[in-house]
Amino acid sequence: MTCKHPLMNKPTSLRIVVLVAFVTLWTCAFTSYGQTLVPTYKVSGQIADSATRKPLEFVTLTLMADSHKTIRADYSKPDGSFVLASLKPGSYSVVLTMVGYRTYTVPVMLADTAHPAVDLGLIALRSQAVGLSEVIVKAAKPVIRQEIDRIAYDLQADPDSKVYNVLEMMRKVPFLSVDAQENILLKGGSNYRIFINSKPSGMLERNPRDVLRSMPASTIERIEVITNPPARYDAEGLAGIINIITFRQPASGYKGSVNLSERFPVGGPGIGGSLSAQLGKLGLSVIGGGSLYNTPRTSNTLDRLSSGNAPTQLTQTGSSLSDKRSGYMGYELSYELSDRQLISSQFNLNGSRTTGAANQHSALSDQTGLLQAYDLASNQLLTGNSVSASLNYQLGFKADKDRFLTLSYRYYAYGDQQQDQIAFANREQYVQPDYRQDNDQRFAEQSFQFDYVSPIKKVNAELGLKAILRQNNSDFTYRSLNPASGTFEPNADLSNRYNYDQNVLSAYTAYQYNLGNWNLRMGVRAEQTLIDADFTSTSSRVNQQYTNLIPSLAVSRKLENNRIIKLGWVHQIRRPNIQRLNPFVDRSNPNVETSGNPNLRPSAFNRLQLGYGLSGKFSVNMGLDYTFVRGFDLLITILDPATNISRSTYENTGRGDALDYSLSGRYPVSKNWDISFNGMFTYFWSAVVSGPSQASTQMVQYFMTASSGYRFEKGWRANASLNLVSASIRSPQEKVNGLVGSSVSVTKTFIPDKLSFSALVNNPFTPFRTNRIETVGAGFAQVRTSRDYFRSFSVSLNYNFGKLTETIQKNKREIKNDDLAR
Incomplete structure (x- = not known):
C-alpha cells in the first residue's frame, strides 16, 4: 500500500527564484573577480x-x-x-x-x-625603551569572550559563518550542542529560552529549529549563552538563555547582506538576509528569510513486548515523508526624540506549512497467535504562524548618563493547527472506523514592564516591575467515519475545548559592584503566578496560585594574562508551556497515544557554577556545574493491558542530579590554520519517584565537536569538523542512541568582505543513520527506530553591501519574557 504525497508534483516557486538569483550573483562574482x-x-x-x-x-x-x-x-x-x-x-x-x-x-x-x-x-x-602612554593594536577579533554571567561566540570572527547556517554553527558554541534530530541542547538539556537581541522574538517562539536552519550565520554577529541570568530576567530557564545578536554595526547610511543556499537530498532552497540603515535620528534593522525543507520517504519501526499474565507483542513497520515551507521576518525601528529620550519598536513574525504522509502495517499477537492486524495510511497537515510587536520608551538623566528608566509594552501571539486523517485497510479482527482529528491551538500574551537603573558610587542598582497576561486556547475534535452516510461525525467523548489563563506578576532588585579585578552581582526576584483552566466541554476547572522567591549570585575575578575565574549560584523555576499543558490526545498511531497535562506545576532547580577562561593566542574555557531538580515534569508512559494502548503524558514525578564538565577552546596553529573544539561531559542521575512507572537511571553523557580550517591563497578556505554525541536519556524510561557526524566545506572569496561562495557535504561517508529510542515501563519494553537521511550536500552564495559609520541607538532595557521553558 502506498500513499502519494500531495506536493510531489507541484512546481516549487521558491526553488526557481533562488536558482535565478543564485546564477545572477554567481555571474556577478566572476565578472567582479575578473575586473578587480x-x-x-x-x-x-x-x-x-x-x-x-x-x-x-x-x-x-x-x-x-x-x-x-x-x-x-x-x-x-x-x-x-x-x-x-x-x-x-x-x-x-x-x-x-x-x-x-x-x-x-x-x-x-x-x-x-x-x-x-x-x-x-x-x-x-627597534625596541621601545620607555613606557608608552598609549598603544593601539588592531588585531584579529577574539572568537570567544567571557563575562560574569555569560559567554559570547563571535560568528563574524569565525570564517565558517560563511558556510553554515545558525543551527549548524551552534555546535561550535560553548555549552551548546545539536542532537541527531537537530534539536538544540544547552548543557545537554532542552529547558532554555532563545532571544534575538536580548528579548523574545515571535520568529523563534514556535519552531526555532526551522528558523535557525534557514538563517545564514553570515547575517548574525554573535551568539551569547547566559548560564547565570541576572534578576531582571524572568525566573524560567533551567539551563539558561541563548541570545542571538544580529548586526548592530555603526550606521550612517546602510549596510546589509543576502545569502542564497540549496541543500539536498534532505532540505531545499533557502534565502536570508539582513539590512541596517540610519537616516539622521531614525535607525532601522531588518532580518528575514525563507526556505523549503523536504524529507524524502524514510522507514520506521516499533516493537513492543508486554509481560504479565497475558504477554503480547506489537510490531509496526512503516514509512513517511514530509515537505515544509517556512519563512521569518523581523525589524527594529528607533528614533531619538532628544539627546536623553529614545523610542523604539519591534515587529517579528514567522509562519510554516508542513504536509506529511505515512504508511504503516501493524500486527498484535500473543502466545496463541495473531490478535489483530491492519494497514494504515495517514495524511497530515501542520500550519502555524506567530507575530510579536513591542514599543519601548527610554528616558535618560542629564546629571548621570548611566541613570535611566524605561517603559515597555509587548504583544505576542501564535496559532498552530494540526489535521490528521487516518484510513485503515486489510483489517484482521480490528473494527475501529477511519477517523480524523483536528487540534486548533492558540496563544496570546501581553506584557507591561518598568525598569530603573541608577549607579550609586561604585554600585550599579536596578529595580523593576512586570506583569504578563497570557491566554491559551485549544479546540480539538475527533471525528469517526459513519459507514452508512460516508461522513465523519464528531465524537463528543474524545473531543474537548480548553481555555487556560496565566498571569505572572513580578518585582526584582539587583546590584552589581566592580572593584578593580573583582566583579560581584547579586539580586532577588519575586513572582506570583495565577492560573485558571477551564474545560468548557466537560464543565470542569483547574485553579492554581503560587509565589516564588528567586535569588541569584555571581562573582568573577580577572587574573593576569587575560584569565578569568567565575563562581555562581542560580535558583530558578520552570513553568510548563502550552504544549505540555494541552490535554489534546494525539491518536495518529492508534496503539500509541500522547497528551499534555493541565494539572502540571512548576519545577524548581538549583545550580552551583565554577568557570575558568583564558583569552589570547590560545583561548580556552572550562566549567564545572552541579545541578539538582525536584518536582520535574517528565514524560511518563503507561501500557494499558486491556486495550494494548500505551499512553504518554507529563507528570511532576521526577527528580534528578547532574554534574557537568565543559571544555571549549580555539588555537591558531599558524596565520592560516586554526583548530577549535567544544565539548561537555555529564554524569546524570534521575528518577520517577511516584506512580506506577517508578524507575531510576544514571549514565554518563557527552558531546564533542572539533573543527579545523585552513586559509589558502587567492581567497580559498577549507574546513573539516567532527561531531560526537553519546547515547542520552530523555527520562528514566527513555534512552536515545548517539551519533558520529562529520562535514567538509570549501569557501571561495571573490571580493573581500563582499562576495563569497561555499560548498558543504555533511557526513560524506554515511548516507543513512538509524535513530533508536528505547522505552521501558511497568510491564512493557519497546524500541522505536527510524532510518533517516544523514548525508547531505549544500551550496550557498553570500553577498554583503553598503557602508555604515555611526551607531544605531537601542533601548537599554526592553521586555524579555523568558519565564516559559521550551
Missing part, C-alpha cells in the same frame, strides 16, 4: 628584532590608504614573514605595531602592472 583581481597586487616582507635579528611573530600589520582608511589587518608568521595579497592598485602605507617596539610605517606604491608584487625585504623593529 587581475593582475593580483601584493606586499610581502620579513620582520625581525633590530638588535638580535630574531624573527618577530604576531606583529600587527595594518594596511592604510592615503585617506588614513584601514584596508586590511594581519599579523606576521613565526618566521617573521608576511604577505598582504589580493590588493588593488594605489598608494598605501604599511603600519607595523607590537607591544614593546616602536611603531614603524612603510609607504608602498602599487601601480606597475608588470611588477605587481612588492617585497619590502627585512624590516628591523
Whole structure:
C-alpha cells in the first residue's frame, strides 16, 4: 500500500527564484573577480628584532590608504614573514605595531602592472625603551569572550559563518550542542529560552529549529549563552538563555547582506538576509528569510513486548515523508526624540506549512497467535504562524548618563493547527472506523514592564516591575467515519475545548559592584503566578496560585594574562508551556497515544557554577556545574493491558542530579590554520519517584565537536569538523542512541568582505543513520527506530553591501519574557 504525497508534483516557486538569483550573483562574482583581481597586487616582507635579528611573530600589520582608511589587518608568521595579497592598485602605507617596539610605517606604491608584487625585504623593529602612554593594536577579533554571567561566540570572527547556517554553527558554541534530530541542547538539556537581541522574538517562539536552519550565520554577529541570568530576567530557564545578536554595526547610511543556499537530498532552497540603515535620528534593522525543507520517504519501526499474565507483542513497520515551507521576518525601528529620550519598536513574525504522509502495517499477537492486524495510511497537515510587536520608551538623566528608566509594552501571539486523517485497510479482527482529528491551538500574551537603573558610587542598582497576561486556547475534535452516510461525525467523548489563563506578576532588585579585578552581582526576584483552566466541554476547572522567591549570585575575578575565574549560584523555576499543558490526545498511531497535562506545576532547580577562561593566542574555557531538580515534569508512559494502548503524558514525578564538565577552546596553529573544539561531559542521575512507572537511571553523557580550517591563497578556505554525541536519556524510561557526524566545506572569496561562495557535504561517508529510542515501563519494553537521511550536500552564495559609520541607538532595557521553558 502506498500513499502519494500531495506536493510531489507541484512546481516549487521558491526553488526557481533562488536558482535565478543564485546564477545572477554567481555571474556577478566572476565578472567582479575578473575586473578587480587581475593582475593580483601584493606586499610581502620579513620582520625581525633590530638588535638580535630574531624573527618577530604576531606583529600587527595594518594596511592604510592615503585617506588614513584601514584596508586590511594581519599579523606576521613565526618566521617573521608576511604577505598582504589580493590588493588593488594605489598608494598605501604599511603600519607595523607590537607591544614593546616602536611603531614603524612603510609607504608602498602599487601601480606597475608588470611588477605587481612588492617585497619590502627585512624590516628591523627597534625596541621601545620607555613606557608608552598609549598603544593601539588592531588585531584579529577574539572568537570567544567571557563575562560574569555569560559567554559570547563571535560568528563574524569565525570564517565558517560563511558556510553554515545558525543551527549548524551552534555546535561550535560553548555549552551548546545539536542532537541527531537537530534539536538544540544547552548543557545537554532542552529547558532554555532563545532571544534575538536580548528579548523574545515571535520568529523563534514556535519552531526555532526551522528558523535557525534557514538563517545564514553570515547575517548574525554573535551568539551569547547566559548560564547565570541576572534578576531582571524572568525566573524560567533551567539551563539558561541563548541570545542571538544580529548586526548592530555603526550606521550612517546602510549596510546589509543576502545569502542564497540549496541543500539536498534532505532540505531545499533557502534565502536570508539582513539590512541596517540610519537616516539622521531614525535607525532601522531588518532580518528575514525563507526556505523549503523536504524529507524524502524514510522507514520506521516499533516493537513492543508486554509481560504479565497475558504477554503480547506489537510490531509496526512503516514509512513517511514530509515537505515544509517556512519563512521569518523581523525589524527594529528607533528614533531619538532628544539627546536623553529614545523610542523604539519591534515587529517579528514567522509562519510554516508542513504536509506529511505515512504508511504503516501493524500486527498484535500473543502466545496463541495473531490478535489483530491492519494497514494504515495517514495524511497530515501542520500550519502555524506567530507575530510579536513591542514599543519601548527610554528616558535618560542629564546629571548621570548611566541613570535611566524605561517603559515597555509587548504583544505576542501564535496559532498552530494540526489535521490528521487516518484510513485503515486489510483489517484482521480490528473494527475501529477511519477517523480524523483536528487540534486548533492558540496563544496570546501581553506584557507591561518598568525598569530603573541608577549607579550609586561604585554600585550599579536596578529595580523593576512586570506583569504578563497570557491566554491559551485549544479546540480539538475527533471525528469517526459513519459507514452508512460516508461522513465523519464528531465524537463528543474524545473531543474537548480548553481555555487556560496565566498571569505572572513580578518585582526584582539587583546590584552589581566592580572593584578593580573583582566583579560581584547579586539580586532577588519575586513572582506570583495565577492560573485558571477551564474545560468548557466537560464543565470542569483547574485553579492554581503560587509565589516564588528567586535569588541569584555571581562573582568573577580577572587574573593576569587575560584569565578569568567565575563562581555562581542560580535558583530558578520552570513553568510548563502550552504544549505540555494541552490535554489534546494525539491518536495518529492508534496503539500509541500522547497528551499534555493541565494539572502540571512548576519545577524548581538549583545550580552551583565554577568557570575558568583564558583569552589570547590560545583561548580556552572550562566549567564545572552541579545541578539538582525536584518536582520535574517528565514524560511518563503507561501500557494499558486491556486495550494494548500505551499512553504518554507529563507528570511532576521526577527528580534528578547532574554534574557537568565543559571544555571549549580555539588555537591558531599558524596565520592560516586554526583548530577549535567544544565539548561537555555529564554524569546524570534521575528518577520517577511516584506512580506506577517508578524507575531510576544514571549514565554518563557527552558531546564533542572539533573543527579545523585552513586559509589558502587567492581567497580559498577549507574546513573539516567532527561531531560526537553519546547515547542520552530523555527520562528514566527513555534512552536515545548517539551519533558520529562529520562535514567538509570549501569557501571561495571573490571580493573581500563582499562576495563569497561555499560548498558543504555533511557526513560524506554515511548516507543513512538509524535513530533508536528505547522505552521501558511497568510491564512493557519497546524500541522505536527510524532510518533517516544523514548525508547531505549544500551550496550557498553570500553577498554583503553598503557602508555604515555611526551607531544605531537601542533601548537599554526592553521586555524579555523568558519565564516559559521550551
